[in-house]
Amino acid sequence: MSPVRTGTARGGAAVSPERLAAASASLAAAVDAGGEELPEPQRARARDVVAKVERRTSIAGGHTVVALAGATGSGKSSLFNALVGTDVAKVGVRRPTTSTPTAAVWGTEPAGELLDWLGVGSRHLLGADDSGPQVGSLDGLVLLDLPDVDSRETANRDEAQRVLELVDLFVWVADPQKYADSRLHDDHVATLSSHEVVTMAVLNQSDRLAPEDLGRLRTDLVRLMERDGLPGATVLATSARTGAGVDELRQRLANAVAGRAMARARLAADVRTAAGTLSGHVATGEGGVAKASRSELLDALARSAGVPAVVEAVRRDYRMEAAADTSWPFTRWVHRLRARPLRRLRLDGRDVGVTESDVRSVLGRSSLPPPSPAARAAVELATRRVADGAGADLPTPWAEAVQRAATPPGPELGDALDQAVVGTSLHARRPVWWRVVGLVQLVLAWAAIAGALWLVAYAVAGWLQLDALLPDAPAVGVLPVPFLLLLGGLVLGPLLAALSAWLARIGARRRGAVMDARLRSSIETVADDEILAPVRRVLDRHAATREALRHAADV
Secondary structure, eight states, X not given: OOTTSTTOSSOSOOOOHHHHHHHHHHHHHHHHHHGGGSOHHHHHHHXXXXXHHHHXXXXXXXXXXXXXEEOTTSOHHHHHHHHHTSOOSOOOXXXXXXXXXXXXXXXXXXXXXXXXXXTOOEEEEEOTTTTOSSSSOOTTEEEEXXXXXXOSSHHHHHHHHHHHTTOSEEEEEEOTTTTTOHXXXXXXXXXXXXOGGGEEEEEOOGGGSOHHHXXXXXXXXXXXXXXXXXXXXXXXXXXXXXXXXXXXXXXXHHHHHHHTOHHHHHHHHHHHHHHHHHHTTSOSSOOOOXXXXXXXXXXXXXXXXXXHHHHHHHHHHHHHHHHHHHSOTXXXXXXXXXXXXXXXXXXXXXXXXXXXXXXXXXXXXXXXXXXXXXXXXXXXXXXXXXXXHHTTTSOHHHHHXXXXXXXXXXXXXXXXXXXXXXXXXXXXXXXXXXXXXXXXXXXXXXXXXXXXXXXXXXXXXHHTTOGGGSOOOOEETTEEHHHHHHHHHHHHHHHHHHHHHHHHHHHHHHHHHHHHHHHHHHHHHHHIIIIIHHHHHHHHHHHHHHHHHHXXXXX
């Protein structure tokens, strides 16, 4: 049962100070996390609510602020005087009569700080015993008579709206002639539809109506309140002139005061309203980067960075190094004259005595050709698909934020890709078989030289007719050893070189695969740092905003 209903001083689920503070903190966190992706007017409203919660809860005392609000001629001031028991508010036929709020304060607890915050200068103090005949005390009640919400004077309307933003309990006062006024309902009551627990409606001047008309109008006012989104709001009929219904209204106010929870209930409703408004600008969940989109992005970045060209250079470099170590020694010098592919690309950092962190400053940029228009278009398409997939279910401002995050500005992405290639080690341990084959090639070469020199020595000795002085050359079967040495060196060396070249092509493919994996790992780091991480940060902000708003709305 609501605290403003007869017969109870407490009821409903009261909002504890700790719960209210936590909800307010969640709302503030949502505003901070949402940033510019949330509309500025709603963010400003939420910040105002957070500031109001902090200020209202910091004011000492357990006062309950109740505002009598309504249209011109509704009899607010007369009802205010009837509740107070004396003529405090000015009543007259000239409209508007009320131009500034008037406050009546019950009890002895100081309310100066609260009234200063409310901006109410006209104050009337009553003792706790001036409560009237109702059950329960009005001690702690601050009753306000506000300017007309439909006043012809703009300043009066603004003042009424300003104070309505700060009070704890609304009592909407209507008269039989203007109880259905659209300005009252559409511009004021309906805008506080989430404040049902702190809202009452009073059909004043009921003495002007016959009983059957009073019942019909009261039923119609209940219907209008339901249309405004307040189906459970209390609706009373009063007459300030005859006093009819005044005691019941006073009793409802006494119940509200006794509960001492209206202030927190109003603030909680404000927090819920602000959170609900902002929740319309976040989705129910977040997407992510699909595996296919990520793979497409990495492939596009690898092409843009020239990874295929680098891998091909690695393969050729491997084959040239292998040829330099394993080819026939008599033609090996030809391979050493050829320019090394990695060195032409300024990617041969093996001779530079620097650490990986020094690569950028020592080596600078590579000599890789710039990406082709097709490669750049592929990167743009891949980043767009990443952003489209990640932001597909998000509201437009968040989706646009994802798109911006996935598109690094200017040449930064190209520089990062180039430095990723430059900073990747493209060298590995030289295969052992190169050294073995190289030694065998040297043996074969020296064998060929020894065989050639041996045969030359026999030829010279024969020409000088000194062959009788030389021993016979050893033979294997019918073939002399010097001839076998020469033949073996000249035939087996090139054959071994051809076999080594075939093995080098296989090794080059394997080395290329290894370096391709290294380069793609470096490219993946760039993709994470420059594209995917910024996208994830936007999604994380959205998730933080959504969760904070959910916690704030649960108060």
